[in-house]
Amino acid sequence: MSSYKEVLKHAQRRMEEADRGEQAALLYLLELTNMEAHNLYMEFEQEMPEDIEKEYEAGIQRLLAGEPLGHVLGFEWFYGYRFKVNEDVLIPRPETEELVANVLAAYDEYFQGQQVTAADIGTGSGAIAISLKKEEENIHMLASDISEKAVMVAKENAANNDAVVSFLVGDMLQPLIDRDIKLDILISNPPYIPNEEVMEDSVVNYEPHVALFGGEDGLKFYRVIFENAPKILKEKAFMAFEMGYNQKEALSAEARKYFPDAKIEVIKDMSGKNRMLFIYLNLE
Numbered sequence: 001m002s003s004y005k006e007v008l009k010h011a012q013r014r015m016e017e018a019d020r021g022e023q024a025a026l027l028y029l030l031e032l033t034n035m036e037a038h039n040l041y042m043e044f045e046q047e048m049p050e051d052i053e054k055e056y057e058a059g060i061q062r063l064l065a066g067e068p069l070g071h072v073l074g075f076e077w078f079y080g081y082r083f084k085v086n087e088d089v090l091i092p093r094p095e096t097e098e099l100v101a102n103v104l105a106a107y108d109e110y111f112q113g114q115q116v117t118a119a120d121i122g123t124g125s126g127a128i129a130i131s132l133k134k135e136e137e138n139i140h141m142l143a144s145d146i147s148e149k150a151v152m153v154a155k156e157n158a159a160n161n162d163a164v165v166s167f168l169v170g171d172m173l174q175p176l177i178d179r180d181i182k183l184d185i186l187i188s189n190p191p192y193i194p195n196e197e198v199m200e201d202s203v204v205n206y207e208p209h210v211a212l213f214g215g216e217d218g219l220k221f222y223r224v225i226f227e228n229a230p231k232i233l234k235e236k237a238f239m240a241f242e243m244g245y246n247q248k249e250a251l252s253a254e255a256r257k258y259f260p261d262a263k264i265e266v267i268k269d270m271s272g273k274n275r276m277l278f279i280y281l282n283l284e
Contacts, residue, residue: 001047001048001050001053002047002048003044003045003046003047004029004040004043004044004045004046004048005044005045007029007048007053007056008025008026011025011056011057011060012026013023014060014064015060015063015064015256018064020063020064020066022222024063025060025063027069028056028059028063028069028072028073029056031073032052032055032059032073033052038094038161049175050223051235052268059072059073070085070091071085071086071087071091074086076091076127078092078097078125078131079097079100079127079131079134081127081130081131081134081161082160083125083130083157083161084153084156084157084160084163085125085153086153086154086207088142088149088150088153089124089125089147089153089154090124090125091125092124092125092127092128093232095242095269095275096127096128096189096242097131098257098269098270098275098276099128099187099189099240099241099242099275099276100128100132100135102186102267102276102278103118103132103187103240104132104135104136106185106238106240106278106280107136107139107185110236110238110280110283111138111184113241114138115138115140116138116139116140116184116185117139117140117142117181117182117183117184117185117241118132118139118140118141118142118183118184118185118186119141119142119143119144119176119181119183119185119186119187120141120142120143120144120187120188121144121173121186121187121188121190121225122131122145122146122172122187122188122189122190122191122221123144123145123150123151123154123167124145124150124153124154124227125153125154125157126143126154126155126157126158126165126167127157128143128152128187128189129141129142129143129154129158129163129165129187130154130157130163130165132187133163133164133165134161137188139185140166141163141164141165142165142166142168142176142181143165143166143167144167144168144169144170144172144173144175144176145167145169145171146169146171146172148169151167151168151169154167155167157243172224172225172228173224173225173228173229173231173232173265176232177228177232181232182232182233182234183232183234183237183238184234184236184237184238185239185240186225186229186232186233186236186237186238186239186240187239187240187241187243188221188225188239188240188242189218189241189242190221190222190225190241190242191221199200219250219251219254220248222241222243222251222254222255223254225241226254226255226257226259227258228249229258232283234258235281235282236277236281236282236283237281237282237283238274238278238281238283239278239279239281240277240278240279241276241277241278242275242276243274243275243277245273245274245275246274247274248266248274248277251277252264252266252277255277255279259281260278262279262280262281263279263280264277264278264280264284265276265277265279265280266280
Protein backbone atom coordinates (compact mmCIF):
# COMPACT_ATOMS: atom_id res chain seq x y z
CA MET A 1 0.00 0.00 0.00
CA SER A 2 1.09 3.57 -0.65
CA SER A 3 0.96 6.76 1.38
CA TYR A 4 -1.25 9.72 0.49
CA LYS A 5 1.89 11.59 -0.53
CA GLU A 6 3.13 8.83 -2.85
CA VAL A 7 -0.26 8.42 -4.54
CA LEU A 8 -0.70 12.16 -5.02
CA LYS A 9 2.82 12.77 -6.34
CA HIS A 10 2.43 9.88 -8.81
CA ALA A 11 -0.87 11.27 -10.05
CA GLN A 12 0.48 14.82 -10.32
CA ARG A 13 3.46 13.65 -12.34
CA ARG A 14 1.24 11.84 -14.83
CA MET A 15 -1.17 14.76 -15.08
CA GLU A 16 1.72 17.13 -15.78
CA GLU A 17 3.17 14.81 -18.42
CA ALA A 18 -0.24 14.62 -20.10
CA ASP A 19 -0.48 18.44 -20.05
CA ARG A 20 -3.63 18.25 -17.91
CA GLY A 21 -2.25 20.31 -15.01
CA GLU A 22 -1.28 18.83 -11.68
CA GLN A 23 -3.68 21.01 -9.64
CA ALA A 24 -6.68 18.85 -10.58
CA ALA A 25 -5.01 15.81 -8.99
CA LEU A 26 -4.83 17.60 -5.63
CA LEU A 27 -8.36 19.04 -5.85
CA TYR A 28 -9.75 15.64 -6.71
CA LEU A 29 -8.03 14.01 -3.74
CA LEU A 30 -9.28 16.70 -1.36
CA GLU A 31 -12.87 16.27 -2.53
CA LEU A 32 -12.67 12.48 -2.58
CA THR A 33 -11.34 12.30 0.98
CA ASN A 34 -13.45 15.24 2.19
CA MET A 35 -10.33 16.87 3.60
CA GLU A 36 -9.02 20.40 3.74
CA ALA A 37 -5.49 20.83 2.41
CA HIS A 38 -3.95 21.21 5.88
CA ASN A 39 -5.65 17.98 7.03
CA LEU A 40 -4.33 16.13 4.01
CA TYR A 41 -0.78 17.27 4.68
CA MET A 42 -1.07 16.05 8.27
CA GLU A 43 -2.00 12.63 6.87
CA PHE A 44 0.60 12.75 4.08
CA GLU A 45 2.78 9.91 5.33
CA GLN A 46 -0.16 7.70 6.35
CA GLU A 47 -1.23 4.77 4.17
CA MET A 48 -4.15 5.54 1.87
CA PRO A 49 -7.00 3.03 2.33
CA GLU A 50 -7.14 0.60 -0.58
CA ASP A 51 -10.72 1.44 -1.57
CA ILE A 52 -9.94 5.17 -1.74
CA GLU A 53 -6.77 4.50 -3.72
CA LYS A 54 -8.72 2.45 -6.28
CA GLU A 55 -11.41 5.10 -6.62
CA TYR A 56 -8.80 7.84 -6.88
CA GLU A 57 -6.90 6.00 -9.60
CA ALA A 58 -10.09 5.46 -11.60
CA GLY A 59 -10.80 9.19 -11.41
CA ILE A 60 -7.25 10.10 -12.40
CA GLN A 61 -7.60 7.91 -15.49
CA ARG A 62 -10.70 9.90 -16.47
CA LEU A 63 -8.87 13.18 -15.88
CA LEU A 64 -5.93 11.98 -17.97
CA ALA A 65 -8.39 11.24 -20.78
CA GLY A 66 -9.47 14.88 -20.68
CA GLU A 67 -12.71 14.60 -18.73
CA PRO A 68 -13.37 17.71 -16.61
CA LEU A 69 -12.92 17.44 -12.85
CA GLY A 70 -16.54 18.47 -12.32
CA HIS A 71 -17.74 15.47 -14.31
CA VAL A 72 -15.43 13.08 -12.48
CA LEU A 73 -16.71 14.37 -9.14
CA GLY A 74 -20.27 14.86 -10.36
CA PHE A 75 -20.43 18.35 -8.90
CA GLU A 76 -18.83 21.80 -8.89
CA TRP A 77 -18.65 24.44 -6.17
CA PHE A 78 -20.01 27.88 -7.13
CA TYR A 79 -20.46 30.90 -4.86
CA GLY A 80 -20.11 28.62 -1.84
CA TYR A 81 -22.86 26.26 -3.00
CA ARG A 82 -22.56 22.77 -4.42
CA PHE A 83 -24.04 22.10 -7.86
CA LYS A 84 -24.55 18.82 -9.64
CA VAL A 85 -23.05 18.89 -13.13
CA ASN A 86 -23.07 16.42 -16.00
CA GLU A 87 -22.90 16.35 -19.80
CA ASP A 88 -26.23 18.22 -20.03
CA VAL A 89 -25.01 21.47 -18.46
CA LEU A 90 -22.03 23.78 -18.68
CA ILE A 91 -19.73 23.53 -15.65
CA PRO A 92 -20.03 26.89 -13.85
CA ARG A 93 -16.80 28.90 -13.96
CA PRO A 94 -15.21 30.94 -11.17
CA GLU A 95 -15.41 34.14 -13.26
CA THR A 96 -19.20 33.80 -13.37
CA GLU A 97 -19.22 34.18 -9.58
CA GLU A 98 -18.15 37.77 -10.21
CA LEU A 99 -21.25 38.30 -12.37
CA VAL A 100 -23.40 37.17 -9.44
CA ALA A 101 -21.54 39.49 -7.06
CA ASN A 102 -21.98 42.47 -9.39
CA VAL A 103 -25.69 41.75 -9.89
CA LEU A 104 -26.15 41.72 -6.11
CA ALA A 105 -24.24 45.01 -5.82
CA ALA A 106 -26.41 46.61 -8.54
CA TYR A 107 -29.55 45.32 -6.81
CA ASP A 108 -28.42 46.92 -3.55
CA GLU A 109 -27.70 50.21 -5.29
CA TYR A 110 -30.85 50.52 -7.37
CA PHE A 111 -33.51 48.52 -5.53
CA GLN A 112 -32.27 48.73 -1.92
CA GLY A 113 -34.11 45.77 -0.42
CA GLN A 114 -37.27 46.05 -2.52
CA GLN A 115 -39.06 42.97 -3.79
CA VAL A 116 -38.02 42.49 -7.43
CA THR A 117 -38.48 39.92 -10.18
CA ALA A 118 -35.38 38.61 -11.96
CA ALA A 119 -34.71 35.94 -14.57
CA ASP A 120 -31.60 34.03 -15.56
CA ILE A 121 -31.76 33.23 -19.28
CA GLY A 122 -30.00 30.03 -20.37
CA THR A 123 -29.65 28.88 -16.78
CA GLY A 124 -27.91 25.53 -17.39
CA SER A 125 -27.10 24.06 -13.96
CA GLY A 126 -29.01 26.91 -12.31
CA ALA A 127 -25.86 28.21 -10.63
CA ILE A 128 -26.53 31.92 -11.22
CA ALA A 129 -30.23 31.84 -10.39
CA ILE A 130 -29.87 29.68 -7.29
CA SER A 131 -26.91 31.66 -5.93
CA LEU A 132 -28.78 34.95 -6.39
CA LYS A 133 -31.86 33.59 -4.61
CA LYS A 134 -29.77 32.22 -1.74
CA GLU A 135 -27.97 35.52 -1.32
CA GLU A 136 -31.00 37.83 -1.63
CA GLU A 137 -34.40 36.57 -0.49
CA ASN A 138 -36.18 39.65 -1.88
CA ILE A 139 -35.48 38.52 -5.45
CA HIS A 140 -38.32 36.51 -6.98
CA MET A 141 -36.14 34.34 -9.20
CA LEU A 142 -37.05 32.72 -12.50
CA ALA A 143 -34.77 30.79 -14.83
CA SER A 144 -35.17 29.45 -18.36
CA ASP A 145 -33.32 27.09 -20.65
CA ILE A 146 -34.06 25.54 -24.02
CA SER A 147 -32.80 22.16 -22.76
CA GLU A 148 -35.28 20.11 -20.75
CA LYS A 149 -32.39 17.99 -19.47
CA ALA A 150 -30.57 21.09 -18.23
CA VAL A 151 -33.70 22.29 -16.43
CA MET A 152 -34.01 18.90 -14.74
CA VAL A 153 -30.46 19.30 -13.40
CA ALA A 154 -31.19 22.89 -12.32
CA LYS A 155 -34.35 21.85 -10.47
CA GLU A 156 -32.38 19.18 -8.62
CA ASN A 157 -29.75 21.76 -7.69
CA ALA A 158 -32.41 24.17 -6.43
CA ALA A 159 -33.90 21.43 -4.25
CA ASN A 160 -30.49 20.37 -2.93
CA ASN A 161 -29.65 23.98 -2.03
CA ASP A 162 -33.10 24.76 -0.61
CA ALA A 163 -33.67 27.60 -3.09
CA VAL A 164 -37.07 28.65 -4.45
CA VAL A 165 -36.63 29.28 -8.18
CA SER A 166 -39.28 29.00 -10.91
CA PHE A 167 -37.90 27.13 -13.92
CA LEU A 168 -39.23 27.45 -17.47
CA VAL A 169 -38.33 25.44 -20.57
CA GLY A 170 -38.07 27.34 -23.83
CA ASP A 171 -35.93 29.31 -26.24
CA MET A 172 -34.28 32.38 -24.67
CA LEU A 173 -36.94 34.93 -23.60
CA GLN A 174 -39.92 33.20 -25.22
CA PRO A 175 -41.22 31.44 -22.08
CA LEU A 176 -41.34 34.81 -20.31
CA ILE A 177 -42.98 36.57 -23.26
CA ASP A 178 -45.61 33.82 -23.51
CA ARG A 179 -46.52 34.31 -19.84
CA ASP A 180 -46.39 38.13 -20.00
CA ILE A 181 -43.82 38.21 -17.19
CA LYS A 182 -42.22 41.57 -16.42
CA LEU A 183 -38.71 41.80 -15.00
CA ASP A 184 -36.73 44.25 -12.91
CA ILE A 185 -33.51 42.35 -13.60
CA LEU A 186 -32.48 40.18 -16.55
CA ILE A 187 -29.30 38.13 -16.24
CA SER A 188 -27.66 35.90 -18.82
CA ASN A 189 -24.40 34.12 -19.43
CA PRO A 190 -25.26 33.14 -23.00
CA PRO A 191 -23.12 31.09 -25.39
CA TYR A 192 -20.57 33.65 -26.62
CA ILE A 193 -17.77 31.66 -28.24
CA PRO A 194 -17.52 32.24 -32.02
CA ASN A 195 -18.27 29.06 -33.98
CA GLU A 196 -14.78 28.80 -35.46
CA GLU A 197 -12.81 29.42 -32.27
CA VAL A 198 -10.54 26.54 -31.25
CA MET A 199 -11.38 25.18 -27.81
CA GLU A 200 -9.71 22.76 -25.40
CA ASP A 201 -10.65 19.12 -25.95
CA SER A 202 -11.97 18.83 -22.40
CA VAL A 203 -14.53 21.54 -23.20
CA VAL A 204 -15.51 20.51 -26.73
CA ASN A 205 -15.74 16.80 -25.98
CA TYR A 206 -17.56 16.92 -22.65
CA GLU A 207 -19.67 20.09 -22.42
CA PRO A 208 -22.90 20.87 -24.33
CA HIS A 209 -22.19 22.82 -27.52
CA VAL A 210 -25.57 24.56 -27.26
CA ALA A 211 -24.19 26.29 -24.14
CA LEU A 212 -20.88 27.30 -25.74
CA PHE A 213 -21.15 28.65 -29.26
CA GLY A 214 -22.79 31.95 -30.14
CA GLY A 215 -22.79 32.12 -33.91
CA GLU A 216 -20.21 33.47 -36.32
CA ASP A 217 -19.09 36.37 -34.11
CA GLY A 218 -20.26 35.00 -30.76
CA LEU A 219 -22.93 37.70 -30.36
CA LYS A 220 -25.97 35.88 -31.78
CA PHE A 221 -27.76 35.30 -28.48
CA TYR A 222 -27.09 38.79 -27.14
CA ARG A 223 -28.87 40.18 -30.20
CA VAL A 224 -31.84 37.87 -29.59
CA ILE A 225 -32.07 39.09 -25.99
CA PHE A 226 -31.59 42.76 -26.91
CA GLU A 227 -34.31 42.56 -29.56
CA ASN A 228 -36.88 40.94 -27.28
CA ALA A 229 -35.98 42.38 -23.86
CA PRO A 230 -38.34 45.39 -24.15
CA LYS A 231 -41.26 42.93 -24.20
CA ILE A 232 -40.47 41.71 -20.69
CA LEU A 233 -38.58 44.52 -18.93
CA LYS A 234 -40.21 47.02 -16.62
CA GLU A 235 -39.63 50.72 -17.30
CA LYS A 236 -36.87 50.80 -14.68
CA ALA A 237 -34.68 47.75 -14.97
CA PHE A 238 -31.18 46.51 -15.60
CA MET A 239 -29.60 43.68 -17.57
CA ALA A 240 -26.37 41.88 -16.71
CA PHE A 241 -24.34 39.66 -19.02
CA GLU A 242 -21.12 37.72 -18.97
CA MET A 243 -19.12 38.16 -22.17
CA GLY A 244 -15.88 37.22 -23.84
CA TYR A 245 -12.87 39.27 -22.70
CA ASN A 246 -12.34 40.58 -26.26
CA GLN A 247 -15.98 41.49 -27.04
CA LYS A 248 -16.23 44.86 -25.29
CA GLU A 249 -16.34 47.11 -28.34
CA ALA A 250 -18.56 44.92 -30.51
CA LEU A 251 -21.03 44.06 -27.76
CA SER A 252 -21.23 47.63 -26.44
CA ALA A 253 -21.99 48.83 -29.98
CA GLU A 254 -24.76 46.24 -30.34
CA ALA A 255 -26.25 47.26 -27.00
CA ARG A 256 -26.20 50.92 -28.02
CA LYS A 257 -28.16 50.11 -31.20
CA TYR A 258 -31.01 48.61 -29.21
CA PHE A 259 -30.84 50.84 -26.13
CA PRO A 260 -29.59 54.27 -27.28
CA ASP A 261 -30.65 56.05 -24.08
CA ALA A 262 -29.43 53.46 -21.57
CA LYS A 263 -26.40 53.61 -19.34
CA ILE A 264 -24.03 50.91 -20.62
CA GLU A 265 -21.19 49.73 -18.42
CA VAL A 266 -18.44 47.16 -19.00
CA ILE A 267 -16.98 45.71 -15.80
CA LYS A 268 -13.59 44.02 -15.50
CA ASP A 269 -13.07 40.78 -13.63
CA MET A 270 -10.44 40.26 -10.94
CA SER A 271 -7.89 39.46 -13.65
CA GLY A 272 -8.45 42.86 -15.24
CA LYS A 273 -10.29 41.46 -18.27
CA ASN A 274 -13.51 42.95 -19.65
CA ARG A 275 -15.98 40.27 -18.60
CA MET A 276 -19.39 41.77 -17.80
CA LEU A 277 -21.81 44.08 -19.59
CA PHE A 278 -24.49 45.90 -17.59
CA ILE A 279 -27.30 47.90 -19.21
CA TYR A 280 -29.32 50.24 -16.95
CA LEU A 281 -32.73 51.46 -18.15
CA ASN A 282 -34.13 54.59 -16.51
CA LEU A 283 -32.17 53.97 -13.32
CA GLU A 284 -30.50 56.96 -11.69
